[in-house]
Amino acid sequence: MKLLPKILSIFTITIALIIGFKSTVFAIAPSDFVVENGILTRYAGVEPVESGDISEPYIEPNRVVNIPDNLGITTIGPMAFSYRPGISSVVIPNGVTSIDEGAFSNCTGLTEVAIPVTVRSIGKYAFSSCSNLMSINIPDGVTSIGEGAFSNCNRLTTITLPESISSIGSYAFNECSNLTTITLGSGLTSIGEKAFAGSNISSSVIINGGKILCYVPPGLYSYSIPDTVTTINNSAFFDCSNLTSVNIPDSVTEIGDNAFEGCIQLKSITIPNGVTKIGNRPFYNTGLTSPIIINQNKVLCYVPVTSTDYAIPDTITEINAGAFTNCRNLQTITIPGSVTKIGDDAFSGCTNLTSIHLNDAIKTIGRGAFDQCAKLTDIALPPNITAINESMFHSCKSLTSVTIPDGVTLIGDTAFYNCTGLLSITLPNSVTSIGRMAFEQCDMLTIICTSGSYAEHYAIQKAIPFASDEK
Incomplete structure (x- = not known):
């Protein structure tokens, strides 16, 4: 029995040693x-x-x-x-x-x-x-x-x-x-x-046999793109906050998403005529002071965020993704009859935009096109669109009534999310799909629809008040 205290003592010392050393x-x-x-x-x-x-x-x-x-x-x-x-x-x-x-x-x-x-x-x-x-x-x-x-x-x-x-x-x-x-x-x-x-x-990163410019060091004040480059990759100049000049050669045909994002000192840029494709918000948070239009004056790619108004030329057929993003001083705008496509996020963040006139020739309006347009009070949608895409009117809190044109089949995810002022929306029989949280946080909403329609079944399932559009 006298051995037990000794064994315990030895055991205690051993444990202490194990704890004391990081083995x-x-x-x-x-x-x-x-x-x-x-x-x-x-x-x-x-x-x-x-x-x-x-x-x-x-x-x-x-x-x-x-x-x-x-x-x-x-x-x-x-x-x-x-x-x-x-x-x-x-x-x-x-x-x-x-x-x-x-x-x-x-x-x-x-x-x-x-x-x-x-x-x-x-x-x-x-x-x-x-x-x-x-x-x-x-x-x-x-x-x-x-x-x-x-x-x-x-x-x-x-x-x-x-x-x-x-x-x-x-x-x-x-x-x-x-x-x-x-x-x-x-x-x-x-x-x-x-x-x-x-x-x-x-050093800059260029791949695919010198064709794709992927990365430019952020500390540079100027940069001349090699004439082998055909594509400026997504975010290639991201956060080049000191950049004041960049030379884009005629070899370049494509500029990717957010390509020059954060180039806050970049006041001007010349886009070669050979550029036929520009991604989403390539000039977001730059210092550019002039609009950018490509494809023989057909695609409007960028409007300076300081703009209070802007007359879209009647040569324009497409408003590119993110073209007016965060133009917070913009209050009204008219889309000319030549435009057939509005890209993703085209007017997102235009927080003071109160009205926009959409022409009947428009066939496509992209995701998030009017996201965060909090003062937009009404909108007449063109008759030829077939989808209200994801987040198209997200947080358009001043919208009170919307009529979806006949022929639209899809209401995308979060399409009207947080439209807190929305009182009514008219959904046609053509609607056969409504995405996740399409009307989330639209607490005062009533859906106007035909009896027995998909829209009515949706309203019942989601416990949203509904009324018949039959007269």
């Missing part, structure tokens, strides 16, 4: 890994930490995770290791071909990971917010890096990508603030928007 723990027990049909769905060796509980520099004792190669794993499943800040190192076994969405996201203690040559794809946000990951070796054979895959990996400084990679997703290296150098393979043909935004890469 590396090797997780090799098969029971630590939950595998279903070849997918490692969860690592059970360390429980995840709630996202709100992770605050730097909180890290558990270092844990090296060596995933066994005898479990038949082909995929590291979504979120399998996410939010486990105590993991410092991971060895992925041969045979794994894909690392899925968020697999290691928010492993803030992770400093290194061994990716085998069998891996072909790295999924969305796979290593997002691994803020202590200092280097990553991406093996030859990987063909794609998903959206946000390494976003917010603040300690990455250099990346070398193999020849096998053909695509990099949007935001892939977004906010990698210490990333200064990236080496790209010749097989790369696609880079998503803002893939390198918030990094410190010091």
